[in-house]
Amino acid sequence: MSGRDDILRALRRAAPPPLPLPEWSGRAMRFDDPVSSFLKSVAAVAGTPLRVPDLAAADAAVRGLETWTRARLTASLVPGVGRSSLDLDSVGAPQDLRDLEVAVVSGAPAVAENGAVWIPGSRLGRHRAVFVIAEHLVLVVKAEDVVHTMHQAYDRIRLERPGWGCFVSGPSKTADIEQALVIGAHGARSCAVVVVG
Amino acid sequence: MAPTIGLFVPCYVDQLYPEVGWASLRILRQVGAEVEFPREQTCCGQPMANSGCAAEARPLAERFLSIFGRYDQVVAPSGSCVAMVRHHYRELLGDRPDLERVASRTFELCQWLVDVRGVSRVEGEFRRKVGLHKSCHGLRELRLGKSSETVGAPYDKVQQLLAPLRGIELVELARADECCGFGGTFAVAEEAVSCMMGRDRLADHEKAGAEVITGADVSCLMHLQGLARREGRRVEVMHVARILEGARLS
């Protein structure tokens, strides 16, 4: 407890005169066709962009993915898109998802400038590990949920408290070995993003 | 009445590269400036200041103000010395009206020609392939040009003065504004890195086909020339004033 008091006291003593907190009112980039720009951004981050008119088409698109057709263990948290080959609710420990090959998850908003999708923890079911432990990730987003930049994304996000949420942009990657870009580090090796509508 | 300009010739230019001082003088006179060279000048104090020795730099800063305070404008063929006066004298002397006056009226040569004199025409020729070395103080302190790090519309006052010369070919470097490695006492205190930096610049210019390397700071050029000569490289090194002194500016 006294550590806390010491630190806060030291910080207060050291504080400079107050400076204002700016409101970002700057002109942020805008896209003529945000959905199209979002899809381009997804491709740029080594994701696989797909655009479909409705949920049924999304289902067909997901089932048509090579990663899906090859998979035995799949999980879908998006009703009507793909299917779960296991009952996620009855999985006891997140480690038990270790062999999961494809996870289908929905998110909103989706950010055009960088291909990121916000996934609130409440959409991941019992084990949030599902989105990172699966070999392949499929993100389903609605076209109306596409925003231009992160500023607008934060305007829309309601942070669940207590809770968890994550922006995911493309498959996991690293360039730690001689700056050579390698797709697939510890998270998903591929990330298909299906924009519906 | 044309403003009277005090010509500041940095110590190492005065002693080792007087031709750069003369070229600067010729250019200023050619555009109609009334120029004086106050004889009592010596050094702006930058080497001391950059070594952290503020006490040793302060008297020189005071000298500079008292010598050049009488002029309407002060012009120097040196981005680093001008940056010292404009931006760093304040750290030595605090906020003072006499400092503010002199600092705001002290310019690097190309800066003065473009921003103050408004030179828009350069008639002359220089039929060579030229690599422009963008010295760091001039670039990132005086903003003689847009640095490659910043995002915005490109501009470069030195290039602006060179580009119209007939026959000149400004080569494109791989690293447009990487530091040459002089850095004052850095050149000797960190000799290895300094020389590797300089050699890398020379290699860049060579690869781009430069026959002449130019820039607005003699210190950088001195370092690059020293390395080039020691290695027997054929590239010539010339201060921008030497390239412009034969031209007609208006």
Place this chain on the structure above:
Amino acid sequence: MSAGLPVPPGQHARAAARFVANEVRAHRHDAAGWHLRSNRDRGAGSVPEWEALREAASAIKAHTLSRLADYLEEFERNARQNGIQVHWARDGAEHNAIVHGILAGHGVARVVKSKSMLTEECGLNPYLEARGVEVTDTDLGERIVQLLGEPPSHIVVPAIHRTKEEIGELFQRRLGTPAGLTDPTRLTEAARHHLRQKFLSAQAGITGVNFAIAETGGVVVVTNEGNADMGTSLPPLHVACMGVEKVIPRARDLGVLLRVLARSATGQPCSVYATHFHGPLRGGEMHVVVVDNGRSAILARDAFRRSLSCIRCGACLNTCPVYRRSGGYSYGATIPGPIGSVLSALRDPRAHADLPFASSLCGSCSDVCPVRIDLHHELLAFRRELSGRGLVPLGKRLTMKLLSLVMRSPRLYALAGRAARFLLRRAPWALRLGPGAAWARQRALPSGPAASFRELWDRQASAEKGGLP
């Protein structure tokens, strides 16, 4: 041996000379850093409002620093409401003890850790290992240097000083990969399998904190590899370590900060994962350890306070022509490069008196910094600080005193100039001795003109006088 070993503090020039002497390695390291810088340029250049974003990021951080205690209290209040336990550590020793205490309280013997320069600074790994806790660094670069038994040499790309051949050889020894395997994709695959076992068997996950949100009581951790997420979604216990300066006022401020972070680090528009933790896993626990360790002292310094704005993007390292050619180890500090030089010198000016001089003051760092820290000016200001404390080497001080004396007298100055020119013309060998040697070893000396500018001016003036009727 070929990578150069970490050196004790205070030896930058010497260590850098050794680094430069291995030309192949030095050029490769330089090219690696420049590659990151080029990618950064492309990323930044794709945002027309980039400079306005930098200004906003700078202002958010500056404002926060002016109210740090308030924001930390707000953060703690809200974090507690989320079920997060908040601890406070005055220094590295307290931090280590707290983290260990949490782990020991749960009987944890195996921990996975994602990148945290703070834990490097506090020496957490050896502390835990000495107490029987296995710590696996899970960022690929960090795992590589961990297996090599060396510290990271870059804050974002920890193994930038190592070749794929060296990593292949390491993986063969420690992970059983085939001899001669150097392909980065296959090496990464091997690391994925190896680290996956560690994630699955981990009993706790330690992470750093990129941003702590005061308004909502959450912490944000950013990675490309997903290692922080694997490490915090599998084991039930999460310990997040943060410096006091990591707090930001509101979630919406991330709109600015996340837009500049990844672009500055690697040029990507954003990192792959930006995870916002607002509570523990169901049935688990989450702890945040807030650490001072000298930061309040830096906050008190007008000239250096802004260095606390650093968001650890690494852009200043990548752009620094000196860092690229001397390697991280030459700095003898946890964080190398421009920001590391400022922070280390602040922490221990005596030990790191060399670092503010390990710079040509080119200013490139300041121009890339996403939060507009005036890095090169802070380095210059620190030189004055060192001089004031008597920590500038005697030789340099005496030289400057002598030079200053000479420069204060036009007559002495002219005399000295004439003498120097004479020597350059007639006896340049004399100038190659002593201090001149450091110039003349690799560079030709300037020629000594017969007359200085002022001598020529005097002649012209007297000739004109003489020419007047």
